[in-house]
Amino acid sequence: MTDQSVTVAPIGHITSPFKQKFAIPRQPNLANASGQVVLSADFTDMSVFKGLEGFSHVWLLFLFHENAQRGWKPTVKAPRLGGNATMGVFASRSTHRPNGIGMSVVENKGVSETVEGIVLNVNGVDLLDGTPIIDIKPYLPYADCISTATDNLANYAPIPAREVKISEHVKAQLHQASLRHQDLPELIVSVLRQDARPAYKHKLNDDPKTYWVTLYNYDIGFCVSDATVIVTEMKVL
Incomplete structure (x- = not known):
């Protein structure tokens, strides 16, 4: 052909x-x-x-x-x-x-x-x-939906499911932002619990570097401490 x-x-x-x-x-x-x-x-x-x-x-x-x-x-x-x-x-x-x-x-x-x-x-x-x-x-x-389908993902690294904590000063900002985007608080948690960092960084349970995620018109800053994702900053774009 x-x-x-x-x-x-x-x-x-x-x-x-x-x-x-x-x-x-x-x-x-x-x-x-x-x-x-x-x-x-x-x-x-x-x-x-x-x-x-x-x-x-x-x-x-x-x-x-x-x-x-x-x-x-x-x-x-x-x-x-x-x-x-x-x-x-x-x-x-x-x-x-x-x-x-x-x-x-x-x-x-x-x-x-x-x-x-x-x-x-x-x-x-x-x-x-x-x-x-x-x-x-x-x-x-x-x-x-094929019930007998198989994959090899069990042999790979699992998708991270880290605890996510939001700093107190960010909670106030997030409350205001949620008046416009009601799903934003839940979205931040569901995205960051998967550890948005590059895959080779996932083994680091203490990573003080601030990473930034843009959701809607907000920049969300986070780091990892004691295996927990900490939302430390929030900026309006």
Whole structure:
């Protein structure tokens, strides 16, 4: 068969709390993060979503748009292997892929019309704000959930589940911020408990360096002390 080139055009983009790649959960539904798929002007007919209310979850197919220029390699570094060991690109969900296509299964929270246009509200997102969406498909439990499926993840490092503490002076700021973003307190905890630091740093239970995570329009500073993530600073961008 002759190789063929295929042109794929985004159908819209997603808005999410994640303004930078650092600290985005490595898989969907690891943090209770909400988002909206905003359809482009070519998709202004609400009928494109007819029947979608019957599905609790959907697949989002998207483009790793910020990595497109970096190309790809046959092997990639795997965070679950400590950040330095490698595995084949097709045995991973690395963002550096031959065609830069990703997929996430997210909770369907319904369709609405806003000033931006038609949007699909979703929850459990792991996508950078502004990520181009190339397709939406219903999640089918009878076909997509295979009870006999296996993986090798048990042999890898587990996803961290650290305790998260918020400094008293940050709590006051966070209370004010939550008046606009009600999910922010929970989101901070669910993101940071997974230890947002580079994988090779996870073995350090005392790390006084301040790391910064951007959620919505806030910079959240944290360090690790006695195996606990401590939120030490919060700045408005």
